[in-house]
Structure formats: C-alpha cells, structure tokens
C-alpha cells in the first residue's frame with residue numbers, strides 16, 4: 001500500500017504527475033488530500049527546484065568567477081548566498097546585484113538565455129541610462145561585444161522614448 | 163462568509179461562448195512584479211508587507227480598470243471565503259497559508275485580479291474563457307502599463323523584472339490554458355503526446371486518478387521559461403502547442419465516434435448521466451470523472467441533460483468550498499458529498 005505523500009496517513013489513490021523539462025515528478029495523494037489539491041491543479045506549476053539546478057551546475061564544473069560563494073551576502077537585506085542555495089528564494093531586488101556573478105550561470109541554465117528581451121521599464125529615467133552607460137563601458141573594456149551591442153540598442157531605445 | 167454573494171456572480175471565464183471552448187476551458191496570463199523599496203515578501207517585515215498592500219491598493223484604486231473591484235485583506239476573511247477565492251482561481255493555495263498581510267483585488271467579472279504578497283509583492287492575472295491567450299495578454303499589458311506608472315517596479319536592464327525566484331525572472335510571465343482531453347485520455351496515447359510537448363518549452367500537468375486516467379481529463383499547459391524572448395513570443399509558442407493539441411483531440415474524438423469503440427464511449431457517457439442524475443452521495447473526484455464524460459457528450463452533440471454553460475458552472479460549484487458556501491456552513495466530508503449529490507441533481511433538473 002502506498003501512503004499519501006501529503007498527510008502520510010491514508011492510502012494514496014490519486015496520482016499527480018507533472019512533466020517538467022525531462023523530469024517526471026510524481027505525487028501520491030489520498031482522496032481527502034486530493035480533493036483539496038484538486039483545486040491546486042490550476043495554480044502555479046511547481047517549477048524547477050533551484051537547489052537541484054545548483055547541484056547540477058557545480059557537478060558540471062561551472063565555476064562562478066569573482067565572488068566567494070560561502071561568504072557572499074546581500075548588503076541590502078543580509079541574505080547569505082548559502083541561504084539562497086537552500087531555499088531557492090532571493091531576499092530583495094538588490095540580491096541580484098550582490099550575487100550577479102553567481103546567479104548569471106544559474107539564470108542561463110534555467111531559461112536557456114542570458115538576457116531579458118521582453119518589455120522595458122523606465123529605461124529613459126536618468127538613473128537607468130547612467131547604469132546602462134556604465135555597463136557598456138565595462139562590456140567594451142572586457143571585450144564582451146555581444147553584451148555591448150545589446151546595451152547600445154537599449155541606450156538608443158531609451159534615448160528615443162525620452 | 164462575507165463572499166457568499168460571489169456564488170451568484172458568473173465568472174467571465176466560465177462562458178461557453180469562446181474560441182475552442184469545447185476543448186479549452188480557460189486561458190490565463192500572469193505577471194510577477196516587485197516594488198523597488200521593499201524586501202521580497204519572504205524576507206520582509208510585517209510592517210513592510212502592510213505598506214506594500216497599502217501602496218498597491220492605493221495605486222490600483224485610482225485605476226478605471228478597477229472601478230468596481232473588491233479590495234480584500236486575507237486576514238479579514240474566514241477559511242471558507244479564502245477557499246472560495248482559491249477555487250475560483252483568484253488566489254493560490256500558498257497565499258492562504260499565512261493570511262496576515264496578504265491581499266487580493268478582484269476586478270469586474272473576475273477577469274482581472276491581483277494577488278499581493280505571495281512569493282512576489284504583486285502577481286497580476288488576466289483570465290479569459292476558451293482559447294483567448296492574446297485577449298488575456300492584451301488586458302494584462304494595459305494594466306502593467308498603468309500600474310507601472312504609479313508603482314516603482316524592481317527592474318534590471320539585463321535581467322528584466324526582478325522576482326524572488328529566478329525561475330520567474332525576466333518577463334515574469336506565466337501563460338497557461340486548461341484543456342479537456344478525454345479522447346486522448348481514452349486512447350491512452352495522451353502520455354506520449356504530452357511528453358513530446360515538454361521538449362517544446364511547455365509544462366504539462368494533470369491530475370491522475372486511480373490507475374492511469376487523468377482526473378476529469380483536465381490538463382494545464384504553461385510556458386516553462388520566461389526570460390530571453392518577448393512576452394508575445396512566449397505566448398505565441400504556447401498558443402501554437404495548444405492549437406496542435408486541440409487538433410489532435412478533435413481527430414481522436416472523430417476516430418472514436420466513427421469506429422467500433424463508439425458504443426463503449428456512449429455507454430460510459432450515458433452511465434455518467436445516470437449517476438449524476440441519481441446519486442445520493444458523491445465525492446468531488448467522482449463528480450469530476452462523470453462531468454468529464456458529460457462534457458464530451460455535449461461536445462459531440464449527443465442528447466445531454468445540460469449545456470456547456472451549466473456544466474462549467476457545476477464544475478466550479480462542486481468544489482468543496484463552493485459546496486459549503488452554498489450550504490451556508492462548514493460540512494464534514496461525508497455531509498459535503500451528500501450535499502454535493504443533491505446540488506448536482508438539482509442543477510441537472512433530475
């Protein structure tokens with residue numbers, strides 16, 4: 001007899017299955033728990049598990065440059081990178097800047113792309129424009145021309161919408 | 163039970179008069195956004211969370227899109243109210259786990275809604291009947307434009323809209339459709355078809371009942387990633403996959419109806435009519451199973467005791483919180499099953 005993976009008391013009669021990339025995730029639920037979960041069929045798909053992806057990345061020998069993983073912490077909210085490794089959740093929007101070199105390979109791995117191509121937001125604000133120009137300088141200095149081209153387009157776009 | 167008025171309202175996404183509504187139940191698009199000056203909900207203090215609700219309520223109240231909206235704090239609602247919102251797809255189960263400082267805004271006809279302080283500060287959603295991803299996206303795009311002017315969203319030119327979990331980073335977009343695929347389920351080729359989809363950047367989920375049949379034959383398809391393409395590209399790709407699946411289901415229905423298996427299918431469909439017309443006790447799981455067959459019978463144009471709008475309504479109102487709300491009290495599982503049977507018989511007119 002297979003026990004319900006939610007309450008672990010009653011026999012499982014409902015098998016919930018999610019196909020996620022190449023992985024099949026299964027949940028076994030009893031009738032009562034399934035009735036409650038029947039609803040969550042329409043809620044968010046439980047997406048990829050960050051801790052698992054991170055484990056996979058270090059297995060592949062992807063080494064993030066610059067930052068020391070163990071000691072890295074966000075200056076704005078205090079979250080340590082090791083905490084993110086466990087929970088898969090960042091603490092605040094500044095975490096993205098704090099952990100940028102560590103997060104970059106993860107983001108590419110999850111989405112298959114390194115850079116946002118969707119809607120832009122307030123790119124014409126002076127602060128954002130400053131930031132873009134700073135990044136462009138850095139990209140040119142490090143000979144990352146792909147990034148430089150994308151940044152140049154963004155700066156041009158920002159200039160137009162002003 | 164403040165929300166029992168909601169039972170009388172028809173949610174727009176239950177309409178049976180929408181593109182491909184015989185197969186596609188609903189289309190939904192959501193965007194995840196966070197406010198720049200506060201830590202993400204998982205790390206924020208209670209005071210911050212309360213301010214976030216205040217700022218978002220304030221920013222949306224002035225918006226004509228939310229002219230007739232309900233602004234609710236979860237802590238002011240009881241368990242049944244919260245359950246009702248979950249069953250109507252307006253909030254997630256996660257939001258109800260910790261009701262303090264969580265909020266929800268429900269727009270007219272439940273087409274547009276906001277969920278506040280779940281994993282991200284703001285989740286905006288647009289829900290439409292049938293295969294209407296473009297319409298759902300169009301409504302959400304306008305809302306994003308308007309709210310984006312009043313609120314300061316966390317955004318990075320490289321990584322797009324910043325979210326608590328990197329899986330939502332970029333567009334913050336999750337588009338999904340609920341599909342009814344009984345014929346593919348019947349021929350059990352459904353697993354093969356669905357697994358092939360997972361290679362196309364689409365996640366498929368279904369509720370599996372005893373054995374191998376999916377509960378209610380309802381599947382949810384959604385985009386697997388959300389960074390690196392435009393919002394429209396993610397939506398178009400999902401739409402493409404859904405359209406293909408709708409075609410496959412239609413072919414399979416045709417094949418079943420013109421082949422030797424037709425009588426077996428008829429037998430199952432009419433047995434389901436019999437059970438729902440005469441049952442005295444029925445679980446949600448069993449009701450889903452029979453409603454699925456009747457839905458197929460309606461789509462095939464067979465003589466059924468109800469039409470698609472009524473069936474969609476039963477589909478929603480047979481859920482536990484709706485049942486208890488209709489009974490106007492909390493019920494134990496057995497009482498609920500009894501009340502559900504009675505209610506469904508009434509709705510069928512048997």
Ligand SMILES: [Zn+2]
Nearest residue numbers: 004007030033
């Ligand atoms: Zn259980």
Ligand SMILES: [Zn+2]
Nearest residue numbers: 074077092095
């Ligand atoms: Zn932080």
